[in-house]
Amino acid sequence: MSTDTAGFYDDLAEHYHLIFKDWGRSIERQAGVLGPLLENKLARSPLKILDCACGIGTQAIGIAQRGHTVVASDLSKAAVRRAAREAHKLGFDIKFHVADMRDLSALPTSDFDAVLVGDNALPHLLSDEDLSQALESISIRLKPGGVLLATIRDYDSLLSTRPSFQGPTFYSENETRRIVHQVWDWDGNQYDVHLYLTWNSASLWTSKHYASRYRAITRAELTQGLESHGFKEIEWLMPEATTFYQPIVLARKEDNSAVEST
Incomplete structure (x- = not known):
């Protein structure tokens, strides 16, 4: 991602909630869709979840409200500061970090059950190389069999x-x-x-x-990128099926240990 992207969210951080009719209700509504999708896909709860494009905390806070352990990161320092402040006010112990999703190596923990990339964050990756780096970095942070959940605009349309x-x-x-x-x-x-x-x-x-x-990333392009980085069980869920405002993609990291043991 470019410094322009970081600057965009740095400038927007203090006013980002104004985009929503009611930011608090949006936090609850989004978690009410995304949380069950992850819980059902992984067939357990609570989960250890990384939100690697957390912004001001819209998804991270909502997921924490459901009882999951959440670590959150974002490219924007100002957005991370705002997210940490909002989480603290609500009493949630979310660990926040400044990190580019193309390189999450600075995070002090890994082995996540799930990684979340919400609010159309992946299309800030303007080249195939950028997208590949991000998917590789996300895959490294996931447990074998862990799940990536991303939301993205319907660029096919x-x-x-x-x-x-x-x-x-x-x-x-x-x-x-x-x-x-x-x-x-x-x-x-x-x-x-x-x-x-x-x-x-x-x-x-x-x-x-x-x-x-x-960058307008189509479903076929993102599916191909996921497959090239060892993700399986790739599933696209459209708004008419989920009531969520954007298409959602779920993908599972291949569990090579299970393959080797057979």
């Missing part, structure tokens, strides 16, 4: 329509208003997202602009 605008979405709460919208500038299979947050406090309006680049 988006590449056919190439939308240039998302929103605006209007939120009202306690006599304040928020407006959230995005402008997408396409360049082949990559696009720049311009995120605009506008909100009022009393009679004062504030507007912020944040920009970052994404």
Whole structure:
């Protein structure tokens, strides 16, 4: 990932929750989908889970609320600081680290039952080499038979329509208003997202602009990448089946010890 990606999330960290209608409820809703998927796939609970693109803690906090042991990391120092602060306020003992998902070797622990990559984080990896490095790094951190869960936009559909605008979405709460919208500038299979947050406090309006680049990774491309790094049982779950806002992919790390013992 580039420094631009880190800068995007550093700048956004203190206001990231404004993207959601109710961030607390979003934490609970997301955990209510992602948690059972991991628990059922691994057929046990509690689990030891790494959230390697934790942002301000949306998934990490929700998963911890379900009783799992959570370690969390992110490229953005500011996002990690915000996530740690939010987790502490809620009383959760989550270990947070600053780390690029392409190289998780600085984390002091491994042998995770599951690794989570939420909120469309993988498409910040703009080249095949970057994606390969991240999948290899994630695989190293997983136990044999462990599970990767990632959520990603439906680029199979988006590449056919190439939308240039998302929103605006209007939120009202306690006599304040928020407006959230995005402008997408396409360049082949990559696009720049311009995120605009506008909100009022009393009679004062504030507007912020944040920009970052994404790569439109198709399901076939990600499946191929997972297979090339020894992941099996690759399963795609679409929003109509899960009620989650993005497609979800589940993949199991090959258990070579089981193969060798037969």
